[in-house]
Amino acid sequence: xxxxxxxxxVEQYADQCMKCGFCSFFCPVYQEERTETAVARGKxxxxxxxxxxxxxxxxxxxxxxxxxxxxxxxVANCPAKTQSDRVVVAARADMVRKKGLGFIxxxxxxxxxxxxxxxxxxxxxxxxxxxxxxxxxxxVRHLPDFIKxxxxxxxxxxxxxxxxxxxxxxxxxxxxxxxxxxxFMGCAIDFVYPDLGLKVIDFLVKRGVExxxxxxxxxxxxxxxxxxxFETGRQLAEANIKAFxxxxxxxSACGSCSSTLKDYQKYLPENEDTQKRxxxxxxxxxxxxxxxxxxxxxxxxxxxxxxxxEGKTVTWHDPCHLVRYQNIKEQPRAVLKGLKGITYAxxxxxxxxxxxxxxxxxxxxxLTKKIAAKKMDGIxxxxxxxxxxxxxxxxxxxxxNIAHSGMPQKVHHLLELAE
Amino acid sequence: xxxxxxxxxxxxxxxxxxxxxxxxxxxxxxYDGTTNWIHEPDVVVFPTSSxxxxxxxxLANGEGIPVTPRGGGTNVSGGSVPWHGGIVLxxxxxxxxxxxxxxxxxxxxxxxxxxQDLTLRLAKEGLFFPPDPQSFLGxxxxxxxxxxxxxxxxxxxxxxKQYVLGIEVVLASGDIxxxxxxxxxxxxxxxxxxxxxxxxxxxxxxTKAELKLxxxxxxxxxxxxxxxxxAKAGEGVFRVLExxxxxxxxxxxxxxxxxxxxxxxxxxxxxxxxxxxxxxADGVPEAVEKETEKIVxxxxxxxxxxxxxxKNADEANKYWLARKAGFAAVFGKAKTxxxxxxxxxxxxxxxxxxxxxxxxxxxxxEVTVLGHAGDGNLHPSILTDISNKEHYERAxxxxxxxIEGAVELGGVLSGEHGIGLEKQKFFNKVxxxxxxxxxKGVKTLLDPGNIMNPGKIWx
Numbered sequence: 001x002x003x004x005x006x007x008x009x010v011e012q013y014a015d016q017c018m019k020c021g022f023c024s025f026f027c028p029v030y031q032e033e034r035t036e037t038a039v040a041r042g043k044x045x046x047x048x049x050x051x052x053x054x055x056x057x058x059x060x061x062x063x064x065x066x067x068x069x070x071x072x073x074x075v076a077n078c079p080a081k082t083q084s085d086r087v088v089v090a091a092r093a094d095m096v097r098k099k100g101l102g103f104i105x106x107x108x109x110x111x112x113x114x115x116x117x118x119x120x121x122x123x124x125x126x127x128x129x130x131x132x133x134x135x136x137x138x139x140v141r142h143l144p145d146f147i148k149x150x151x152x153x154x155x156x157x158x159x160x161x162x163x164x165x166x167x168x169x170x171x172x173x174x175x176x177x178x179x180x181x182x183x184f185m186g187c188a189i190d191f192v193y194p195d196l197g198l199k200v201i202d203f204l205v206k207r208g209v210e211x212x213x214x215x216x217x218x219x220x221x222x223x224x225x226x227x228x229x230f231e232t233g234r235q236l237a238e239a240n241i242k243a244f245x246x247x248x249x250x251x252s253a254c255g256s257c258s259s260t261l262k263d264y265q266k267y268l269p270e271n272e273d274t275q276k277r278x279x280x281x282x283x284x285x286x287x288x289x290x291x292x293x294x295x296x297x298x299x300x301x302x303x304x305x306x307x308x309x310e311g312k313t314v315t316w317h318d319p320c321h322l323v324r325y326q327n328i329k330e331q332p333r334a335v336l337k338g339l340k341g342i343t344y345a346x347x348x349x350x351x352x353x354x355x356x357x358x359x360x361x362x363x364x365x366x367l368t369k370k371i372a373a374k375k376m377d378g379i380x381x382x383x384x385x386x387x388x389x390x391x392x393x394x395x396x397x398x399x400x401n402i403a404h405s406g407m408p409q410k411v412h413h414l415l416e417l418a419e
Numbered sequence: 420x421x422x423x424x425x426x427x428x429x430x431x432x433x434x435x436x437x438x439x440x441x442x443x444x445x446x447x448x449x450y451d452g453t454t455n456w457i458h459e460p461d462v463v464v465f466p467t468s469s470x471x472x473x474x475x476x477x478l479a480n481g482e483g484i485p486v487t488p489r490g491g492g493t494n495v496s497g498g499s500v501p502w503h504g505g506i507v508l509x510x511x512x513x514x515x516x517x518x519x520x521x522x523x524x525x526x527x528x529x530x531x532x533x534x535q536d537l538t539l540r541l542a543k544e545g546l547f548f549p550p551d552p553q554s555f556l557g558x559x560x561x562x563x564x565x566x567x568x569x570x571x572x573x574x575x576x577x578x579x580k581q582y583v584l585g586i587e588v589v590l591a592s593g594d595i596x597x598x599x600x601x602x603x604x605x606x607x608x609x610x611x612x613x614x615x616x617x618x619x620x621x622x623x624x625x626t627k628a629e630l631k632l633x634x635x636x637x638x639x640x641x642x643x644x645x646x647x648x649x650a651k652a653g654e655g656v657f658r659v660l661e662x663x664x665x666x667x668x669x670x671x672x673x674x675x676x677x678x679x680x681x682x683x684x685x686x687x688x689x690x691x692x693x694x695x696x697x698x699x700a701d702g703v704p705e706a707v708e709k710e711t712e713k714i715v716x717x718x719x720x721x722x723x724x725x726x727x728x729x730k731n732a733d734e735a736n737k738y739w740l741a742r743k744a745g746f747a748a749v750f751g752k753a754k755t756x757x758x759x760x761x762x763x764x765x766x767x768x769x770x771x772x773x774x775x776x777x778x779x780x781x782x783x784x785e786v787t788v789l790g791h792a793g794d795g796n797l798h799p800s801i802l803t804d805i806s807n808k809e810h811y812e813r814a815x816x817x818x819x820x821x822i823e824g825a826v827e828l829g830g831v832l833s834g835e836h837g838i839g840l841e842k843q844k845f846f847n848k849v850x851x852x853x854x855x856x857x858x859k860g861v862k863t864l865l866d867p868g869n870i871m872n873p874g875k876i877w878x
Contacts (some may be wrong), residue, residue, distance in 0.1 A: 016751065018452075018454070018747070018750040018751075019450060019451070019452050019453075019454070020452055020493060020554065020557070020747075021452060021492055021493040021556075021557035022493075022554070022556040022557055024491060024533075024556070024557045025533065025535055025556035025557060026556075034465075034493065034511040034512050034514070034531070035439070035444070035447075035465075035509075035511075036444075037443060037444055037446040039667075040446040045446070045447060045450065046443060046446060046447060055443070058442070058443065059445075060441045060442070060443045061443055064443055077556075078749045079743070079744055079746065079747035079751065080751055081683075081747075081751075175450060268770070305470045335830055353803070415618055
């Protein structure tokens with residue numbers, strides 16, 4: 001059947017589900033809602049009915065398929081190794097092709113995110129008006145009190161300058177370069193955390209790496225293709241593949257971006273040619289946390305801690321897109337345990353999703369809050385001063401919820417800790 | 420179909436957000452952990468208090484609408500499938516641990532508490548609830564009690580019914596009654612509490628339970644024993660026990676399962692072994708040491724090919740993880756799996772295993788054996804495909820042979836899964852008609868309108 005071609009591609013994964021229901025224990029959404037439609041087992045069952053032609057893409061069905069963080073905890077703990085994330089994403093893709101994206105998502109994905117310069121223009125426009133919104137804490141702002149009745153939503157503060165304006169197209173180390181690396185900015189680092197981007201580039205250059213920052217690079221496409229807009233996702237994939245065609249390695253400091261770039265080959269291929277090209281591209285992508293430890297072989301005990309962190313206790317939050325999408329777990333911990341001058345405390349629920357889930361938090365803000373509350377309990381239990389992670393998406397959500405809970409912790413990217 | 424006005428009544432009782440009627444939600448409450456038992460309810464209701472349960476059940480009783488209580492829906496008998504439609508009364512939002520009483524070694528819980536959540540909470544107090552159904556990640560206490568669930572640790576600790584001191588239950592009439600109490604000893608008239616344990620939700624809805632707990636044993640050891648003959652492994656089980664050692668777990672995996680595990684997650688199980696027994700001894704460290712020595716000695720004496728003792732807890736956990744993955748391995752390898760739950764007296768395990776092998780040969784089907792050998796509860800599983808009629812018929816014949824064989828050996832039809840829909844076919848065959856009539860009498864007395872989980876246990 002043509003109209004469910006993406007679901008047909010992943011039918012085998014849905015079939016693997018033997019309905020044991022163990023996923024319910026690991027699903028952050030089920031843990032809040034306690035209903036069968038929230039959990040992977042229910043979603044697999046209903047999508048199988050779609051494949052069999054016994055269920056339509058109704059608005060209710062769209063809601064069920066939409067209510068998933070894609071945190072992959074169910075996948076990581078499934079005895080039958082069912083890849084429920086792929087089933088959910090495929091269902092979204094077929095739904096988008098059949099029913100369209102909806103006006104807002106359609107405009108944002110296709111007119112804004114697919115066009116890098118347009119996205120910059122909109123971001124700048126928003127930046128010039130954000131003084132209207134008071135600061136929550138860190139670089140997170142909230143709605144002013146007089147419209148708070150609409151909900152206490154917080155959102156990231158856009159930086160006064162964007163990375164794209166400050167960044168050079170090439171950075172050369174003093175000696176002969178060890179390798180040539182393409183730096184993938186990602187939207188959050190471009191618009192919200194440009195200093196972090198410059199810091200990462202500096203860190204790499206200091207270690208003998210030549211860093212190029214192609215101007216033609218685009219959004220990674222996470223929000224786009226995980227929402228089911230594969231068409232725009234493929235455009236972004238093509239743009240990025242082209243932009244990074246002559247580097248040895250592509251490095252990103254955003255866990256979601258690096259995972260998204262690596263996974264073009266998993267979700268988006270239409271034919272053998274794209275499968276091959278997406279795979280070849282994905283193999284060159286490294287998250288900065290694994291790049292530093294596995295490729296550059298940096299010995300964490302040789303790193304110099306930034307003064308402001310001396311004597312602090314730190315803990316690590318595993319972004320879903322690092323720990324489960326890329327199996328990056330030990331590398332950041334090695335850095336934190338090796339860095340002299342700080343104490344490391346493991347968080348009891350370090351691998352629990354923070355509740356952000358990209359656009360999930362836009363549509364299900366209340367759920368995001370409830371899931372984040374559990375994360376906050378874990379952070380409190382560590383007694384840490386600093387929560388370290390490596391995904392700007394998580395950072396924004398953690399800052400928001402730490403502020404809301406009246407907690408003292410600061411949130412930093414791993415690469416911000418060392419000189 | 421349920422009248423529109425009645426849905427409104429339910430919404431008044433439990434709140435609009437706790438009543439689901441969308442087509443999609445009804446489909447998502449049409450199944451349990453089995454493969455082929457599917458039937459949609461007309462409405463799903465999530466109560467949050469005993470009073471709400473009582474009000475919903477009373478209304479349903481007045482209208483003659485079936486009520487199927489459901490928790491995590493992890494059961495493997497079809498027991499929580501709403502076979503005659505009506506209401507799925509989903510208890511997952513009544514999930515509070517109300518009290519942990521260290522002095523009395525007991526806990527008071529709501530029926531929607533997930534076993535693993537309870538285990539984690541109790542561990543903080545140095546306590547545990549011994550019955551360990553392997554669905555502990557999703558199974559809820561109401562279901563665990565209603566199915567009288569067991570698991571590996573039952574060799575030493577027994578099953579759920581030995582750990583329930585009392586329950587609060589809503590009857591079909593809407594009356595809320597308390598049965599049992601909070602004490603270990605209790606002989607005040609008929610033991611009605613135990614009539615509700617393993618009643619599979621056909622007599623009422625459990626809304627609260629008082630559980631008996633044990634202190635968490637401070638030490639445990641795993642012993643891996645390899646056999647070149649599965650029947651010898653069966654013998655190894657009762658030889659250890661008759662020599663005075665009661666390990667908390669004795670699990671068996673056969674050659675087929677060993678090889679699937681080694682494909683999925685290699686941990687160094689010998690692929691040519693006919694069977695492996697996993698023993699676990701728990702208790703105070705000195706006793707655990709002594710028991711470990713004794714198990715090794717006895718195992719060697721009665722034909723073990725090899726004995727391994729994992730160096731540390733991490734290594735030991737790998738073996739238990741592999742055992743847990745065993746079931747997934749079986750289910751992942753066939754379109755349809757007929758998973759049995761027969762249980763025989765321990766001394767007859769070798770006979771039952773021989774019977775399984777005979778039947779596999781006779782009907783030319785794959786029969787794998789893994790299970791809780793320590794309490795005689797094996798899970799022979801037949802790999803087949805329901806869409807391949809000819810093969811499926813042979814598989815069913817083999818299954819019938821296994822059940823008949825187990826009963827002939829002095830065993831029972833189900834050790835821990837219950838009858839539900841899955842084993843109805845065999846229930847009347849192996850149960851004394853007088854006993855069936857007594858059960859029906861109890862049912863009629865407590866639920867004259869037959870609204871509580873109708874269609875289960877007997878035909």
